[in-house]
Amino acid sequence: MHSTKKVYKFGGASVKDAEAIKNVAKILSNVKDESLVIVVSAIGKTTNAMEKVVNAYAKQKGDALSALNEVKNTHFEIIRDLFGEKHEIYELVNDIFVAVDWIIEEEPEDPYDYIYDQIVGIGELVSSRILCAYLNECNLSSQWLDARDVIRTDNLYREAWVQWDETIDNAKTVVNPMLEKGGFVVTQGFIGSSSENFTTTLGREGSDYTAAIFSYCLDAESMTIWKDVPGVLTADPRLFENVIKLDGLSYKEAIEMTYYGAKVIHPKTIKPLQNKNIPLYVKSFIDPQGSGTYISDEVGDNYPPIIAVEQNQALLRISTRDFSFVAEHHMRHLFNNIAEYRLQVNMMQNGAITFSVCVNDIDDRIDNFVKNIEQEFKVSVERNLELLTVRHYQKELLDTLKKGKIVLLEERIGRNTQIVVKNVPMMIRK
Numbered sequence: 001m002h003s004t005k006k007v008y009k010f011g012g013a014s015v016k017d018a019e020a021i022k023n024v025a026k027i028l029s030n031v032k033d034e035s036l037v038i039v040v041s042a043i044g045k046t047t048n049a050m051e052k053v054v055n056a057y058a059k060q061k062g063d064a065l066s067a068l069n070e071v072k073n074t075h076f077e078i079i080r081d082l083f084g085e086k087h088e089i090y091e092l093v094n095d096i097f098v099a100v101d102w103i104i105e106e107e108p109e110d111p112y113d114y115i116y117d118q119i120v121g122i123g124e125l126v127s128s129r130i131l132c133a134y135l136n137e138c139n140l141s142s143q144w145l146d147a148r149d150v151i152r153t154d155n156l157y158r159e160a161w162v163q164w165d166e167t168i169d170n171a172k173t174v175v176n177p178m179l180e181k182g183g184f185v186v187t188q189g190f191i192g193s194s195s196e197n198f199t200t201t202l203g204r205e206g207s208d209y210t211a212a213i214f215s216y217c218l219d220a221e222s223m224t225i226w227k228d229v230p231g232v233l234t235a236d237p238r239l240f241e242n243v244i245k246l247d248g249l250s251y252k253e254a255i256e257m258t259y260y261g262a263k264v265i266h267p268k269t270i271k272p273l274q275n276k277n278i279p280l281y282v283k284s285f286i287d288p289q290g291s292g293t294y295i296s297d298e299v300g301d302n303y304p305p306i307i308a309v310e311q312n313q314a315l316l317r318i319s320t321r322d323f324s325f326v327a328e329h330h331m332r333h334l335f336n337n338i339a340e341y342r343l344q345v346n347m348m349q350n351g352a353i354t355f356s357v358c359v360n361d362i363d364d365r366i367d368n369f370v371k372n373i374e375q376e377f378k379v380s381v382e383r384n385l386e387l388l389t390v391r392h393y394q395k396e397l398l399d400t401l402k403k404g405k406i407v408l409l410e411e412r413i414g415r416n417t418q419i420v421v422k423n424v425p426m427m428i429r430k
């Protein structure tokens, strides 16, 4: 029997508690005649909770053990709800947690990012074990796959890059035979492994990307991500009223809006799918029959205004110290440093003596960058800014968005505009 390969991704919200996991099983009970790889994220906000464990341990701030115990308790409560008091899942999950117990018993000597990846990815290992066991419990035959046996990365911990050739080979030798056996294959988002077999992570919210990696390597017919929203909307419904669902999006539109902060899809997800022309469906796990959003090459480019908001932005104004123009050799020097300190650039503008650049404010990257260039340049840094990207804008919408904000940098290309803003308290005349 020939069956088509598909990849489904269930995020943290879709498996947040026992009821949610039962709902996922219900969605999966309607899958017929398909070879399905299921990529699952950590349960609910587990990754944030595991970050607390890492910080308590690696930075010696707080109590790592009690932070870990909280995570354990939440998981064992869900397990009890799903499986009752006795089931082999208790031991499987316990073994995963014990690995963290061992790590935090030792003095933290390794680099922070390495420790982070060894601890935080546990959330996905546990959730995938639970989901897989529960599907089998529901007679939906499923095999558990360790994503680290497939996704090979470099060792840039917390932001690892996929080594595609090896990953493609692994997918063929490891995943295809599992799919041929029949039933579902359940694996984890977010994690991979380095050539030394250490766990790496692909960046926060990276499970969508994992699903796209599997889709690419397996030549899937389509990929579906199941979210708590009806599909891709014209803006984040947590931030805006009157948003509407987009029935279709081109890959280009999707990559642009997710790159600039539309958090519904991880931005790295689009490239692997586009490269093999694999359509992406964004659907609601609350209303699985709903039409969702269809992302592919075939979708035209007639869109309503779409807004993406990226928080935690910093604006750097970099000026020459002697009033000379920002010339080509300055630019070369600045860009070398931007690459060296891994500043993620979202917007830039060059003037006579000042180069302005808006970047994501991550860890101490900006401070290190500034330290290295401040002998040659005067640098001012403004933090806690927002980058608003409005695609297919209408003037009235821009005016409303700017109310109560100071615009620090603005750029328009065609009908797309980007503004870097800071909030100002509305002053009321006494």
Ligand code: ADP
Pocket: 010, 011, 012, 013, 014, 041, 205, 226, 227, 228, 229, 231, 232, 233, 234, 235, 236, 237, 238, 261, 262, 263, 264, 265
């Ligand atoms: P997951 O459960 O897969 O981790 P996320 O929470 O990362 O899902 O993504 C879904 C959330 O993305 C939604 O609840 C919504 O608040 C937010 N979001 C941001 N921008 C958009 C958008 N343009 N359309 C839909 N949802 C959006």
Ligand code: ASP
Pocket: 011, 012, 041, 042, 047, 048, 123, 189, 190, 203, 204, 205, 206, 207, 208
């Ligand atoms: N659990 C990871 C995170 O919260 C990955 C993901 O959910 O996509 O960042």
Ligand code: MG
Pocket: 011, 012, 041, 205
């Ligand atoms: Mg998420």
